[in-house]
Amino acid sequence: MAELIAPQVLKGFRDSLPQQEIPKKTLMSKLETVFESFGFVPIDTPVLEYTEVLLGKGGGETDKQVYRFTDHGERDVSMRFDLTVPFARFMAAHAAEVSLPFKRYHMAKVWRGENTQRGRYREFVQCDFDIVGADTAAADFEILLMMARAMDELVEGKATIRLSHRGIFNRFLGVLGASGQSVPVLRAVDKLAKIGSDAVKKLLLESVDEIGASKILAFIGAQGDYLSVLAQLEALSGGISPESERLRELHSLASELGLAHRFVLDPSITRGLDYYTGIVYETFLDALPALGSVMSGGRYNNLAALYTKQELPGVGASVGLDRLLAGLEELGLLKSVAGKSDVLILATPASGAAQKLAQLLRAEGLNAEVFLLDKKVAQQYKFAEAKGIRFVAQIGEGGVQYKDTITGEARTGLDPLAFATWVTVRQP
Amino acid sequence: MAELIAPQVLKGFRDSLPQQEIPKKTLMSKLETVFESFGFVPIDTPVLEYTEVLLGKGGGETDKQVYRFTDHGERDVSMRFDLTVPFARFMAAHAAEVSLPFKRYHMAKVWRGENTQRGRYREFVQCDFDIVGADTAAADFEILLMMARAMDELVEGKATIRLSHRGIFNRFLGVLGASGQSVPVLRAVDKLAKIGSDAVKKLLLESVDEIGASKILAFIGAQGDYLSVLAQLEALSGGISPESERLRELHSLASELGLAHRFVLDPSITRGLDYYTGIVYETFLDALPALGSVMSGGRYNNLAALYTKQELPGVGASVGLDRLLAGLEELGLLKSVAGKSDVLILATPASGAAQKLAQLLRAEGLNAEVFLLDKKVAQQYKFAEAKGIRFVAQIGEGGVQYKDTITGEARTGLDPLAFATWVTVRQP
Numbered sequence: 001m002a003e004l005i006a007p008q009v010l011k012g013f014r015d016s017l018p019q020q021e022i023p024k025k026t027l028m029s030k031l032e033t034v035f036e037s038f039g040f041v042p043i044d045t046p047v048l049e050y051t052e053v054l055l056g057k058g059g060g061e062t063d064k065q066v067y068r069f070t071d072h073g074e075r076d077v078s079m080r081f082d083l084t085v086p087f088a089r090f091m092a093a094h095a096a097e098v099s100l101p102f103k104r105y106h107m108a109k110v111w112r113g114e115n116t117q118r119g120r121y122r123e124f125v126q127c128d129f130d131i132v133g134a135d136t137a138a139a140d141f142e143i144l145l146m147m148a149r150a151m152d153e154l155v156e157g158k159a160t161i162r163l164s165h166r167g168i169f170n171r172f173l174g175v176l177g178a179s180g181q182s183v184p185v186l187r188a189v190d191k192l193a194k195i196g197s198d199a200v201k202k203l204l205l206e207s208v209d210e211i212g213a214s215k216i217l218a219f220i221g222a223q224g225d226y227l228s229v230l231a232q233l234e235a236l237s238g239g240i241s242p243e244s245e246r247l248r249e250l251h252s253l254a255s256e257l258g259l260a261h262r263f264v265l266d267p268s269i270t271r272g273l274d275y276y277t278g279i280v281y282e283t284f285l286d287a288l289p290a291l292g293s294v295m296s297g298g299r300y301n302n303l304a305a306l307y308t309k310q311e312l313p314g315v316g317a318s319v320g321l322d323r324l325l326a327g328l329e330e331l332g333l334l335k336s337v338a339g340k341s342d343v344l345i346l347a348t349p350a351s352g353a354a355q356k357l358a359q360l361l362r363a364e365g366l367n368a369e370v371f372l373l374d375k376k377v378a379q380q381y382k383f384a385e386a387k388g389i390r391f392v393a394q395i396g397e398g399g400v401q402y403k404d405t406i407t408g409e410a411r412t413g414l415d416p417l418a419f420a421t422w423v424t425v426r427q428p
Numbered sequence: 429m430a431e432l433i434a435p436q437v438l439k440g441f442r443d444s445l446p447q448q449e450i451p452k453k454t455l456m457s458k459l460e461t462v463f464e465s466f467g468f469v470p471i472d473t474p475v476l477e478y479t480e481v482l483l484g485k486g487g488g489e490t491d492k493q494v495y496r497f498t499d500h501g502e503r504d505v506s507m508r509f510d511l512t513v514p515f516a517r518f519m520a521a522h523a524a525e526v527s528l529p530f531k532r533y534h535m536a537k538v539w540r541g542e543n544t545q546r547g548r549y550r551e552f553v554q555c556d557f558d559i560v561g562a563d564t565a566a567a568d569f570e571i572l573l574m575m576a577r578a579m580d581e582l583v584e585g586k587a588t589i590r591l592s593h594r595g596i597f598n599r600f601l602g603v604l605g606a607s608g609q610s611v612p613v614l615r616a617v618d619k620l621a622k623i624g625s626d627a628v629k630k631l632l633l634e635s636v637d638e639i640g641a642s643k644i645l646a647f648i649g650a651q652g653d654y655l656s657v658l659a660q661l662e663a664l665s666g667g668i669s670p671e672s673e674r675l676r677e678l679h680s681l682a683s684e685l686g687l688a689h690r691f692v693l694d695p696s697i698t699r700g701l702d703y704y705t706g707i708v709y710e711t712f713l714d715a716l717p718a719l720g721s722v723m724s725g726g727r728y729n730n731l732a733a734l735y736t737k738q739e740l741p742g743v744g745a746s747v748g749l750d751r752l753l754a755g756l757e758e759l760g761l762l763k764s765v766a767g768k769s770d771v772l773i774l775a776t777p778a779s780g781a782a783q784k785l786a787q788l789l790r791a792e793g794l795n796a797e798v799f800l801l802d803k804k805v806a807q808q809y810k811f812a813e814a815k816g817i818r819f820v821a822q823i824g825e826g827g828v829q830y831k832d833t834i835t836g837e838a839r840t841g842l843d844p845l846a847f848a849t850w851v852t853v854r855q856p
Contacts, residue, residue: 003485004734004735004736004737005480005481005484005485005734005735006481006735007481007517007518007520007521007732007735007736008478008481008521009473009474009477009521010474010476010477010478010499010503010505011501013474013476013477014474015471015472015473015474015518015521015522016471016472016473017471017522017525017526018469018470018471018526018532021469021470021471021472022469022470025470036768036769036795037790037794037795037796038786038790038795038796038797038798039767039768039769039772039795039796039797039798039815039817041446041449041450041766041767041768041815042446042449042450042453043443043444043445043446043449044443044444044449045437045443045444046437046438046441046442046443046551047475047507047537047539047551048438048441048495048539048551049437049438049441050436050437050438052433053433053434053435053436056433057431057433064500065500067476067497067499069495069497069498070497071438071495071541072492072493072541073439073541075438077438079475089435090435090443092435093435093436093437093443094443094445097445098445098446098766099766099811099814099815101799101800101801103797104446109475111475111476113499113500113501123474123475123476131800133801134800134801136779136800136801137779138775138779138782138783138798138800139800141779141783142783142798142800145783145787149790252780253779253780253783256780256781256784257780257783257784257787304435306432306433307432307433307434307435308432308435309432338469338526338527339467339469340464340467340469341464341467344467347566351564351565351566351569351681352680352681352684352685353684354566355566355569355570355573355681355685356684356685358466359573359685362465362466362577366465367464367465367466367467368465368466368467369466369467369531370466370467370566370570371529372529372559372562372564372566372567372570373529373561373562373564383527386527387467387469387527389467
């Protein structure tokens with residue numbers, strides 16, 4: 001016999017067992033339902049693309065992490081490292097084939113050869129949603145509203161969306177005479193929650209002077225209710241501007257829908273990335289603020305500039321799926337289960353009878369699993385327990401006995417509908 | 429401004445627009461519902477694996493098609509080219525963590541650098557389902573039954589599963605004195621539907637003599653009802669055997685469930701692949717037999733032999749998702765739609781009112797989309813048409829007017845529930 005090959009996966013990669021895959025799929029399905037209720041449609045793009053398409057002609061910090069190689073046709077190709085760049089390429093290629101404004105979502109894997117010591121994985125699922133083709137308060141608000149709706153579904157609304165506006169921040173930097181420093185300043189401010197204001201100030205002093213750093217900290221530290229913070233920001237950024245009016249309009253829309261309390265104006269939210277041009281936002285679970293943002297994004301006004309001269313303004317967000325999953329599991333809102341069967345039908349010498357019963361129960365909408373080996377009943381109960389199957393059915397001479405393994409209650413002679421009703425009452 | 433980059437995808441790859449992605453997701457979701465109703469659970473594995481894990485220590489015909497490269501850590505890695513090999517590795521790694529028999533499904537992309545001239549894509553979705561840990565007629569039958577159930581859901585049962593048994597074929601070759609030629613003979617026979625019996629005979633003559641070839645053609649040409657074909661095969665393969673008894677048992681189980689007519693015993697079904705050891709089967713849509721098999725598989729009795737000494741017998745099948753999609757679209761059973769919204773709410777200067785109405789309709793379970801730009805009503809109707817949205821809502825001074833764009837019928841003053849009922853009646 002040949003030598004065995006170790007069944008190992010690559011560093012930074014992982015198998016997804018049912019107890020991980022089921023909650024992940026449940027979460028994705030809940031998000032999809034919300035997205036579709038707003039008219040968002042799914043798309044997909046290839047995992048492999050021309051390297052030039054993904055990285056542009058230049059290069060950046062991400063490049064070193066990209067899985068890049070030469071394919072059979074001597075093409076320079078790379079695996080996608082996010083869903084934003086492929087979406088930009090997609091929009092440049094298909095803008096004429098889709099109806100604008102185009103509302104799309106995309107849930108798919110991406111790959112980054114990151115340092116795994118920080119607990120990061122090299123393969124993970126991203127979930128993005130965007131509206132392209134409308135630079136309006138209505139579009140900004142729709143994304144915010146959809147984020148709030150998703151949080152209704154996932155955590156009964158117990159989440160807060162903190163938002164700000166890149167344009168106001170830029171105006172403020174202009175007033176400060178520090179417009180040229182916007183990139184390092186944004187990066188420093190973005191670290192506030194992680195490293196604290198003293199450390200941010202130290203970073204800021206690399207780009208601006210002592211007074212500037214203090215003013216920046218005062219700006220991002222503005223507190224109070226939405227409208228009073230807005231007034232402070234306007235005062236610090238040279239007065240009322242189209243950007244501050246956009247924030248005011250968003251507040252008015254949220255108020256009209258009775259949702260003003262879900263949105264906090266927080267000027268410390270800036271998002272590190274360069275490409276945002278309008279509102280930016282992050283989402284925090286009220287019960288787990290230290291988890292960090294579970295859904296973040298903003299407005300960018302030139303999505304596909306690398307590929308087309310057509311201006312395609314967009315606004316959207318990305319779900320931190322792994323982080324959100326961890327949060328929901330910690331809060332007991334999404335259970336890690338190894339199976340989704342409602343009932344296990346114990347093995348019987350006449351296996352046709354078991355599948356016949358299973359078919360009747362499936363017709364009532366139940367997930368009915370048949371045990372396929374001739375094992376002791378105790379072992380079959382153990383199987384049910386391991387897979388999280390609450391009910392067990394045993395075919396006997398006097399009919400079918402159904403048992404609730406949690407309460408111990410047993411009933412014989414129920415018809416399939418009556419049993420299905422019982423199951424639904426017990427595990428709604 | 430920098431030179432634009434062409435927004436093109438690699439040869440053999442493609443974007444999935446909503447009108448392609450929505451029917452694909454609908455099909456996958458229908459399949460998942462069937463799989464879960466039988467107690468099957470989802471898993472996932474990494475896209476990238478050690479090349480040795482995917483290809484073994486040797487090499488084969490597939491190898492040239494594999495996307496293989498050296499990663500940042502100087503590891504020899506490859507992208508998966510099917511879901512069977514990763515599943516074997518998964519079972520070797522996790523057999524102790526899952527409950528046996530393990531019933532799993534896996535829907536995910538795979539990559540093969542195939543010749544695209546034959547209309548093949550280099551990136552496509554595979555959908556596999558298997559039961560591991562039970563070499564029983566009950567397990568064989570469960571897979572067959574689940575395939576039949578899937579066909580109930582997709583084509584109202586109008587599909588036929590043609591099956592055979594590798595073991596009987598091998599016994600027959602033994603009687604013929606051609607056991608050593610089983611691999612080329614199987615490959616030749618597998619081509620019957622594609623190239624016809626004359627061409628198959630020519631291929632067979634490369635491995636066996638004239639009499640042998642004629643006998644093989646007679647064997648695979650056996651016709652009649654299930655039991656009479658079975659009797660012929662038994663006669664040609666040395667009499668009743670455990671393999672022929674297994675086929676008899678499957679027929680008896682199918683009869684018990686009133687499904688015997690869905691399964692045809694067809695000895696020309698052999699499947700080309702070496703690793704099958706038991707029953708093998710293919711599935712044909714009754715209305716489109718020339719489409720080829722849309723769901724195929726069989727029993728293999730040593731799934732993970734490359735990675736572990738533990739014997740893991742399995743039985744399963746793979747869905748030809750692209751082919752099945754094409755078939756369903758040709759039959760008008762799965763529509764290509766660009767959206768799933770039930771209603772488009774026309775733009776109104778007061779955008780809060782539109783989202784407010786949308787929220788009420790969403791609460792009734794409708795997908796309610798708000799048009800986000802200030803455009804002429806005619807253009808908004810065109811948008812609805814392009815996205816396949818049947819109903820339109822317009823907020824006016826006298827209340828909300830709802831319109832069915834197909835019948836032209838308009839109603840004003842409906843409450844959200846009444847409108848939702850109307851929508852459900854029109855597009856159930």
